[in-house]
Amino acid sequence: xxxxxxxxxxxxxxxxxxxxxxxxxxxxxxxxxxxxxxxxxxxxxxxxxxxxxxxxxxxxxxxxxxxxxxxxxxxxxxxxxxxxxxxxxxxxxxxxxxxxxxxxxxxxxxxxxxxxxxxxxxxxxxxxxxxxxxxxxxxxxxxxxxxxxxxxxxxxxxxxxxxxxxxxxxxxxxxxxxxxxxxxxxxxxxxxxxxxxxxxxxxxxxxxxxxxxxxxxxxxxxxxxxxxxxxxxxxxxxxxxxxxxxxxxxxxxxxxxxxxxxxxxxxxxxxxxxxxxxxxxxxxxxxxxxxxxxxxxxxxxxxxxxxxxxxxxxxxxxxxxxxxxxxxxxxxxxxxxxxxxxxxxxxxxxxxxxxxxxxxxxxxxxxxxxxxxxxxxxxxxxxxxxxxxxxxxxxxxxxxxxxxxxxxxxxxxxxxxxxxxxxxxxxxxxxxxxxxxxxxxxxxxxxxxxxxxxxxxxxxxxxxxxxxxxxxxxxxxxxxxx
Numbered sequence: 001x002x003x004x005x006x007x008x009x010x011x012x013x014x015x016x017x018x019x020x021x022x023x024x025x026x027x028x029x030x031x032x033x034x035x036x037x038x039x040x041x042x043x044x045x046x047x048x049x050x051x052x053x054x055x056x057x058x059x060x061x062x063x064x065x066x067x068x069x070x071x072x073x074x075x076x077x078x079x080x081x082x083x084x085x086x087x088x089x090x091x092x093x094x095x096x097x098x099x100x101x102x103x104x105x106x107x108x109x110x111x112x113x114x115x116x117x118x119x120x121x122x123x124x125x126x127x128x129x130x131x132x133x134x135x136x137x138x139x140x141x142x143x144x145x146x147x148x149x150x151x152x153x154x155x156x157x158x159x160x161x162x163x164x165x166x167x168x169x170x171x172x173x174x175x176x177x178x179x180x181x182x183x184x185x186x187x188x189x190x191x192x193x194x195x196x197x198x199x200x201x202x203x204x205x206x207x208x209x210x211x212x213x214x215x216x217x218x219x220x221x222x223x224x225x226x227x228x229x230x231x232x233x234x235x236x237x238x239x240x241x242x243x244x245x246x247x248x249x250x251x252x253x254x255x256x257x258x259x260x261x262x263x264x265x266x267x268x269x270x271x272x273x274x275x276x277x278x279x280x281x282x283x284x285x286x287x288x289x290x291x292x293x294x295x296x297x298x299x300x301x302x303x304x305x306x307x308x309x310x311x312x313x314x315x316x317x318x319x320x321x322x323x324x325x326x327x328x329x330x331x332x333x334x335x336x337x338x339x340x341x342x343x344x345x346x347x348x349x350x351x352x353x354x355x356x357x358x359x360x361x362x363x364x365x366x367x368x369x370x371x372x373x374x375x376x377x378x379x380x381x382x383x384x385x386x387x388x389x390x391x392x393x394x395x396x397x398x399x400x401x402x403x404x405x406x407x408x409x410x411x412x413x414x415x416x417x418x419x420x421x422x423x424x425x426x427x428x429x430x431x432x433x434x435x436x437x438x439x440x441x442x443x444x445x446x447x448x449x450x451x452x453x454x455x456x457x458x459x460x461x462x463x464x465x466x467x468x469x470x471x472x473x474x475x476x477x478x479x480x481x482x
């Protein structure tokens with residue numbers, strides 16, 4: 001049966017109608033029980049994913065901001081573990097429509113999914129909560145957010161956001177997909193709450209930070225933890241177990257899979273910024289702190305387990321970015337006489353050596369894993385682009401050349417890929433709270449692809465954050481939610 005096979009029923013509880021979206025072999029159904037306050041949907045379909053969908057959808061046309069919440073359950077425990085029950089906001093009823101949804105899988109995996117334009121690929125942010133009883137999708141302007149909770153519990157923000165521009169009116173509703181074209185599956189939605197428009201007085205947005213990881217091959221994002229306020233710049237430890245980040249002026253760490261946050265003792269250094277790093281052998285930290293009298297960033301080293309920092313750079317401001325592969329040298333950005341340039345300095349102490357002299361900004365330096373190059377970003381060509389040079393400053397050459405502003409290059413430990421932060425061409429500097437992209441380049445052939453789009457910027461990926469196996473990255477996205 002092809003899209004859209006719609007039933008004759010014109011109203012189902014809060015919704016206007018229902019039908020099968022996309023190509024399904026078995027006609028779906030939707031029933032509303034007013035006495036039990038439930039919607040029971042049965043649907044076939046191969047998937048809600050990739051560039052086209054196939055599922056049963058009960059819907060209503062709306063405009064503006066909207067929030068949809070429900071308790072969700074699967075009456076039958078069998079079927080494909082990836083069968084899906086969704087709360088969806090969708091541009092149209094075509095199979096390849098732009099959309100965002102919160103999806104509960106049969107195995108409990110809960111994600112925010114989105115296709116940001118018709119026919120594009122679907123991407124997702126996986127919650128760190130498995131099998132919540134209640135979920136909510138919320139649209140505020142072009143941004144979509146996911147909330148999770150227990151039955152009867154207050155819903156909490158689950159982290160991350162997706163940006164999808166929808167023309168008004170659009171569709172909001174409930175859906176189910178068997179994840180098996182030859183089967184049909186049933187989901188029950190209860191205590192359904194649909195709210196459109198702004199409710200009550202508008203409050204100032206509050207900032208949340210979501211520490212995430214992303215698998216490069218699949219582009220699947222996974223929430224590690226959500227923080228109120230701002231945290232920044234995750235480093236991945238060489239043993240693969242921890243993520244380090246800064247927040248409220250202190251250095252903190254959390255297990256890669258989430259859990260409790262631990263504070264790293266940095267003694268007097270309580271104004272640590274987002275320029276920090278871990279030695280290749282995992283025993284020493286380099287931090288950039290501005291707590292001392294001059295209140296300008298100074299680079300220090302200290303043991304990985306914490307302790308009293310030892311001052312490394314005598315001049316300031318200095319912003320530490322990368323260790324040489326042998327652990328003997330730090331490369332950093334230093335502002336001297338009003339000009340930001342790239343410098344190196346021996347870890348055991350000594351004189352700094354200036355590597356760049358071009359007018360304007362040079363920033364974000366980092367060694368390649370083989371030690372042959374230092375990658376950095378520079379404004380010398382007009383826009384901010386990625387450059388590289390030999391460790392002595394010779395052979396400076398441009399690596400990226402496009403219409404964007406590209407910041408903070410990080411080379412994967414296997415040396416095969418480079419990730420960097422991309423701003424639109426009209427954005428000056430590297431500000432916070434912007435629509436940005438993480439893009440990845442094949443180092444050998446220089447092919448560039450979009451890894452993910454997010455709301456971020458300053459603090460997202462300032463420091464090296466590849467996993468040791470070169471398969472994943474850690475980063476921070478930000479959310480402003482009223």
